[in-house]
Amino acid sequence: MALVAARGTLLRAGVRLGTEAAACGRNGTRRSASHRVLVEPDAAAGIATIKFKNPPVNSLTLEFLTELIICLEKLENDKTFRGVILTSNSPGIFSAGLDLREMCGKNPAHYAEYWRAVQELWLKLYVSNMILVAAINGASPAGGCLMSLSCDYRVLADNPRYKVGLNETLLGIVAPFWFRDTLVNTIGHRASERALQLGLLFPPAEALQVGMVDQVVPEDQVHSTALSVITQWLAIPDHARQLTKSMMRKATTDNLIKQREADIQNFVSFISRDSIQKSLQMYIEKLKQKKS
Numbered sequence: 001m002a003l004v005a006a007r008g009t010l011l012r013a014g015v016r017l018g019t020e021a022a023a024c025g026r027n028g029t030r031r032s033a034s035h036r037v038l039v040e041p042d043a044a045a046g047i048a049t050i051k052f053k054n055p056p057v058n059s060l061t062l063e064f065l066t067e068l069i070i071c072l073e074k075l076e077n078d079k080t081f082r083g084v085i086l087t088s089n090s091p092g093i094f095s096a097g098l099d100l101r102e103m104c105g106k107n108p109a110h111y112a113e114y115w116r117a118v119q120e121l122w123l124k125l126y127v128s129n130m131i132l133v134a135a136i137n138g139a140s141p142a143g144g145c146l147m148s149l150s151c152d153y154r155v156l157a158d159n160p161r162y163k164v165g166l167n168e169t170l171l172g173i174v175a176p177f178w179f180r181d182t183l184v185n186t187i188g189h190r191a192s193e194r195a196l197q198l199g200l201l202f203p204p205a206e207a208l209q210v211g212m213v214d215q216v217v218p219e220d221q222v223h224s225t226a227l228s229v230i231t232q233w234l235a236i237p238d239h240a241r242q243l244t245k246s247m248m249r250k251a252t253t254d255n256l257i258k259q260r261e262a263d264i265q266n267f268v269s270f271i272s273r274d275s276i277q278k279s280l281q282m283y284i285e286k287l288k289q290k291k292s
Ligand SMILES: CC/C=C\C=C\CC(=O)SCCNC(=O)CCNC(=O)[C@H](O)C(C)(C)COP(=O)(O)OP(=O)(O)OC[C@H]1O[C@@H](n2cnc3c(N)ncnc32)[C@H](O)[C@@H]1OP(=O)(O)O
Pocket: 056, 057, 059, 093, 095, 096, 097, 098, 099, 100, 101, 139, 141, 142, 143, 144, 167, 168, 171, 173, 174, 175, 176, 267, 270, 284, 287, 288, 290, 291
């Protein structure tokens, strides 16, 4: 049902499914989606690289989320691909997370549709049967960090500007329970509590130390490292690896699935509060002023 809603959004956004399908085709040549998701398939290796291309900062707009969801679903259904690298087409920014403008000054129906798409992307990533490796080649706050935490392995470029973390409290908002659970499953309870309360954004060395990423490598080796990690993981029999992944992650996703509608309602009422809208507006203003 969620995907039907997502397809509706995509069509309203004017995205042609035929074009998207071509972008996710199994042909070994580079194919370009006409919109926000570039897919570079390597059918012989069974690996596809998804590149985020939603300038300026790869924020998760509804259209971008929808394209990502459909692309992941196509790759998942195409048994050619057993491994996927998630990275940015604009080195410097992996993803700025949820698009602040989708959460500001809109109506409750929009917030509900938006949040359902955010949930859907997380569900698609977190229990994907494919091996997902995040090649983090830029800053990755909040929802950007959540995407990488939902992968099986994270490689971060060694650049002090490329900070990762769930910084929601700095915006005056609260990371929902499934963001928290994803972090706890990765770095443990105590480190998560500290990181979440303080909205910490970790530079590479600290991110590695706390377990937020698995490897920090020079910037020009991020993609090749991600490839070699996938290659190692591909050597494990798929059925055993997939069942193990499901065993480790299913309780976390089931928790959201069983309260999905309530989570949407919570989000809508939280984000619609005047005080939260003011906080977000101020944060957007602060980002603008940073430039001047
Ligand atoms: C109940 C729970 C609810 C919600 C949970 C939310 C989770 C989230 O993901 S909230 C989003 C959190 N994201 C951030 O805090 C990141 C904010 N952005 C930045 O820190 C920086 O932009 C950067 C990603 C580090 C990139 O810096 P830089 O290269 O210097 O670019 P900027 O000049 O800052 O930005 C360019 C342009 O993009 C706009 N922008 C930045 N982030 C977002 C965003 N998340 N959504 C929408 N737009 C964003 C920024 O305002 C600039 O716009 P201009 O119009 O050009 O001024």
